[in-house]
Amino acid sequence: MAEKVTIADVARHANVSRQTVSNVLNSPEVVKEETRQRVLAAVEALGYRVNAAARQMRTGRSRLLAVRIETTQDGINVFDRFLHGLTESAERSGYRVLLYTAADDHAEIATIEQLLGEFEPDGFVLTSTHHGDARATWLAGRGLPFVSFGRPWGASEVAHPWVDVDGAAGTEAATRHLLGLGHRRIGFVGWETGSGVGDDRRSGWSRTLAAAGLDADLAAETDGSSAHGQAAARELVDRGATALVCVSDAVALGALQVTPDVVGFDDTPVAAAIGLTSLSQPLAEAAARCVELLADRLAGRPTATHALLTPSLVIRKEPRS
Amino acid sequence: MAEKVTIADVARHANVSRQTVSNVLNSPEVVKEETRQRVLAAVEALGYRVNAAARQMRTGRSRLLAVRIETTQDGINVFDRFLHGLTESAERSGYRVLLYTAADDHAEIATIEQLLGEFEPDGFVLTSTHHGDARATWLAGRGLPFVSFGRPWGASEVAHPWVDVDGAAGTEAATRHLLGLGHRRIGFVGWETGSGVGDDRRSGWSRTLAAAGLDADLAAETDGSSAHGQAAARELVDRGATALVCVSDAVALGALQVTPDVVGFDDTPVAAAIGLTSLSQPLAEAAARCVELLADRLAGRPTATHALLTPSLVIRKEPRS
DNA sequence: TTGTATGCGTTATCAC
DNA sequence: GTGATAACGCATACAA
Numbered sequence: 220m221a222e223k224v225t226i227a228d229v230a231r232h233a234n235v236s237r238q239t240v241s242n243v244l245n246s247p248e249v250v251k252e253e254t255r256q257r258v259l260a261a262v263e264a265l266g267y268r269v270n271a272a273a274r275q276m277r278t279g280r281s282r283l284l285a286v287r288i289e290t291t292q293d294g295i296n297v298f299d300r301f302l303h304g305l306t307e308s309a310e311r312s313g314y315r316v317l318l319y320t321a322a323d324d325h326a327e328i329a330t331i332e333q334l335l336g337e338f339e340p341d342g343f344v345l346t347s348t349h350h351g352d353a354r355a356t357w358l359a360g361r362g363l364p365f366v367s368f369g370r371p372w373g374a375s376e377v378a379h380p381w382v383d384v385d386g387a388a389g390t391e392a393a394t395r396h397l398l399g400l401g402h403r404r405i406g407f408v409g410w411e412t413g414s415g416v417g418d419d420r421r422s423g424w425s426r427t428l429a430a431a432g433l434d435a436d437l438a439a440e441t442d443g444s445s446a447h448g449q450a451a452a453r454e455l456v457d458r459g460a461t462a463l464v465c466v467s468d469a470v471a472l473g474a475l476q477v478t479p480d481v482v483g484f485d486d487t488p489v490a491a492a493i494g495l496t497s498l499s500q501p502l503a504e505a506a507a508r509c510v511e512l513l514a515d516r517l518a519g520r521p522t523a524t525h526a527l528l529t530p531s532l533v534i535r536k537e538p539r540s
Numbered sequence: 541m542a543e544k545v546t547i548a549d550v551a552r553h554a555n556v557s558r559q560t561v562s563n564v565l566n567s568p569e570v571v572k573e574e575t576r577q578r579v580l581a582a583v584e585a586l587g588y589r590v591n592a593a594a595r596q597m598r599t600g601r602s603r604l605l606a607v608r609i610e611t612t613q614d615g616i617n618v619f620d621r622f623l624h625g626l627t628e629s630a631e632r633s634g635y636r637v638l639l640y641t642a643a644d645d646h647a648e649i650a651t652i653e654q655l656l657g658e659f660e661p662d663g664f665v666l667t668s669t670h671h672g673d674a675r676a677t678w679l680a681g682r683g684l685p686f687v688s689f690g691r692p693w694g695a696s697e698v699a700h701p702w703v704d705v706d707g708a709a710g711t712e713a714a715t716r717h718l719l720g721l722g723h724r725r726i727g728f729v730g731w732e733t734g735s736g737v738g739d740d741r742r743s744g745w746s747r748t749l750a751a752a753g754l755d756a757d758l759a760a761e762t763d764g765s766s767a768h769g770q771a772a773a774r775e776l777v778d779r780g781a782t783a784l785v786c787v788s789d790a791v792a793l794g795a796l797q798v799t800p801d802v803v804g805f806d807d808t809p810v811a812a813a814i815g816l817t818s819l820s821q822p823l824a825e826a827a828a829r830c831v832e833l834l835a836d837r838l839a840g841r842p843t844a845t846h847a848l849l850t851p852s853l854v855i856r857k858e859p860r861s
Numbered sequence: 862t863t864g865t866a867t868g869c870g871t872t873a874t875c876a877c
Numbered sequence: 878g879t880g881a882t883a884a885c886g887c888a889t890a891c892a893a
Contacts, residue, residue, distance in 0.1 A: 224657070225886060236864045241888055251862065268657025272596040273886035276869045281593070288624050291809070299620035303609050306639045315659065316639040318627045336545070336589025338636065445813050472813045488612070489810045492766050492793050546870055557880045562872055572878060594870030597885045 224267045233261035244269065275339065284309050284513065285317045285340035287327055289347065297485050297502065298346065301368060304506030305344060312514040314341070324353045331358070342513040348372060348381070350415060355379055366512045368505055370525065372415030380512040382505050382526045386416060386484070387423030389498040389530035390464050393482040394427040396496070396532055397462040402480065406437035406460035408451045408470050417466055420484060424464045441470055448473030452481075468497055486533050498530040545588045554582035565590065596660065605630050605834065606638045606661035608648055610668065618806050618823065619667065622689060625827030626665060633835040635662070645674045652679070663834040669693060669702070671736060676700055687833045689826055691846065693736030701833040702846045703826050707737060707805070708744030710819040710851035711785050714803040715748040717817070717853055718783040723801065727758035727781035729772045729791050738787055741805060745785045762791055769794030773802075789818055807854050819851040 230237045235258060242250045243258040250258075261267070275281045286305060289298045306316045317340055321327035331354070334340055341364065345354055348369030358365045359377040370383040390407075397405050407424045410417035425435035437460045439451035448470030452463055462480035465471035468490045471483030475495060483490050486499035508526040515522035551558045556579060563571045564579040571579075582588075596602045607626060610619045627637045638661055642648035652675070655661055662685065666675055669690035679686045680698040691704040711728075718726050728745045731738035746756035758781045760772035769791030773784055783801035786792035789811045792804030796816060804811050807820035829847040836843035 223886090226888095227886085237887085238865080238889090239863060242863085245888075249862080254862080266653075266657070268654060270660070270886055271658045272593040272602070272660070273869090274888080275593040276597060276871095276886080277888045279869085288620075288627050290624055291621055299609075299623075300612055302620075302639070303611055303641065306609050307641045310641060318623075318637040318639060320624065320628045320631060333589060336587070337592045339591070339593070469813060487809070489813050492790060492810050493814070544870095547872095548870080558870090559872080559880060559882095560878085563879085566872075570878075575878080591870055594885090595872080597869090597887095598871045598873080600885080 223270075224265045225270070226267070228265055229258065229261045229267045232265055233258045279339070280341055280517075281339045282314050283317045283338055283340040284314045284342050284344060284510070285319060285331070285334055285338075286344040287321050287330075287346065288318045290320075297487060297500065300502040301346070301506050304503035305509060307503075308507040308510035312510055314510070314514070327354055328357050335363075341517050342366070344368065344509055344513070348415075350413075364513060364516050366509045366516075368509055370415070370527075378524070380516065380522065380524055382508045382512065382528070384500045384505060384528050384530050386420040386530070387426070389484065389532070390420045390423030391427045392423075392530075392532045393464045393484075393496075393498060394424050396482065396534065397464065397480060398427075398431060400462070400480065402462040403433060404437065404459045404461050405433075406439065406452075406455035406458075406463045407435075407466075408439050408441060408448055408455065408463055408474055409466040410443055411440045420466050441466075443467060443469060445469050445473035449476050452477040468495060471495055471497070482532070484530075490533075490535070494535045496535045497533055499533045500530050501528050504528055544591075545586045546591070547588070549586055550579065550582045550588045553586055554579045600660070601662055601838075602660045603635050604638045604659055604661040605635045605663050605665060605831070606640060606652070606655055606659075607665040608642050608651075608667065609639045611641075618808060618821065621823045622667070622827050625824035626830060628824075629828040629831035633831055635831070635835065648675055649678050656684075662838050663687070665689065665830055665834070669736075671734075685834060685837050687830045687837075689830055691736070691848075699845070701837065701843065703829045703833065703849070704846070705821045705826060705849050705851050707741040707851070708747070710805065710853070711741045711744030712748045713744075713851075713853045714785045714805075714817075714819060715745050717803065717855065718785065718801060719748075719752060721783070721801065723783040724754060725758060725780045725782050726754075727760070727773075727776035727779075727784045728756070728787075729760050729762060729769055729776065729784055729795055730787040731764055732761045741787050762787075764788060764790060766790050766794035770797050773798040789816065792816055792818065803853070805851075811854075811856070815856045817856045818854055820854045821851050822849050825849055 226237050226240050230240045240258050243255050247255060309316050319330050321330050343365035345365060345367040348367045350373045356377055359379050366380040368382050370381050394405055407421055409421045428435040437455050437458060439455055441447035441451045452474035456477050463474045464482050465474055466484055468483035468485050468487045471481050474481045483495045483497035486497040490497040505528055512522055547558050547561050550561045561579050564576050568576060630637050640651050642651050664686035666686060666688040669688045671694045677698055680700050687701040689703050691702050715726055728742055730742045749756040758776050758779060760776055762768035762772045773795035777798050784795045785803050786795055787805055789804035789806050789808045792802050795802045804816050804818035807818040811818040826849055833843055
């Protein structure tokens, strides 16, 4: 084990009291410059680091942000990039990320409750928000600091800070791109109606066609799998579609077997690998905004209520032509 | 904020001293059954949870495992599944996972040092081990508990607990599979010589061909990209290869543009999506073994030195035939 | 500007 | 078998 350097060691080394060391660290403006330098030198020399447990005991703040690590659902997900960004941003703000797992909303609430008693995270980051999200209601009801990546879908939701990516703006860009390529019969391969994210992405496609004076009648629903995506694409092409906007890369992958002019969503490794044009979510920025919102609130700073980011269209050429 | 229930509250509620409550929780065998029940009932009634910071202050143990979250390098990685398994297994053993980022080995050591002073993680999990890994040397030199996912490549490495997946066994299975399909000229698309993982995977291919009395002369090196994979595959096919074993799914994806009988490695979402036969690493089990090795060591239990797991071949049919 | 005293919640030590 | 006491390292109120 490593030698543990305490504030008392630093004080002794710098010939001051423990309190002075604490002041240098927490309220630098209150201590004389010369003393400050001396203490800082001692901190450096001894390799002193504030002990999180002791600080937490005294202040009640853990400098920990808790987030659930998701299971890779249909195999293609995007969460790890968000998580990396979150960890990085958190570090910049002086926080660390604590991971937990949970099978469903109910279990997640129980875990959060447990975490609250044990590690006392200062804040929580919720992901994959959905209609009637019990977690957000629970956290908000207790006044606990949290932010969600994903807007509060549904009207009666409790208001809370959130960050999200504007899916409609993304599919609008995709649709415009295909219009620019000369297509007039552009279809949409989506998920079943009712999912906030899916409906949002569909709306960008339909409104863009409407604005161009075109019918938005070529839409199909899938369960999100590539197989269903392929079947749906087949149907839409048979009905006259010459290009397809897809709700996800997984679905787009299936659609690609049917027709070449396809745009996916999420810019997953799959898209990059097969040369699929896709919409890239600014995940690092989203994560940074999550931390920003949370950190501001935790520090008592005035904070924005939410942030809506725009995805960017990554245009690729099909390599297998 | 939630009301904080302390051990004193429980003691009061159960009409015992704080110490008795602590005993019930930490050394149940030392306390009378009736008292134990009463205390447990009070714990339940009050929703008491041990405070991690206070426990850590007293015992010096944080119940925290630290692991670096990797950046998605070439876009196709496998780390998130490992991380999920790690978190889940850690929870089962009473640990939580703390995340950190680092740009390189040097930075990672600095971060570990910082973490040690602040949050005092009980153990570390290293991933992506490589030749002359400074992190392992550093940790081992200080006698800090850690386990690596990835064996210590290189002979002069310090011995330490590790878990890894047997890449050679995987490519052996892949090669056998292709032999079973009737192929006799089987090539290997790998990485540049020198990477432990890549050399290991290549060796399974060559030894299997040798055992079958065939020449292992159709090998190519790539930088790991799909584009290079495709070029290398083209070259090998021109030289007579009828099937290819690949060092990764990314490379296999490129090879697939050239010839259909290809086996990838890692069974990434890409493989699943495009119907590529691939080798699946038992990541959840690997994570579980990492936690097991670490937890055993932290608890002072006798522990295995390492675990070498076998990947499984996931046979798929090309869907685009 | 600096020093002294106190308590955060827990567990280990030692009496009872 | 149970209870009192001390100590972990830090930050705050208060005194000097």
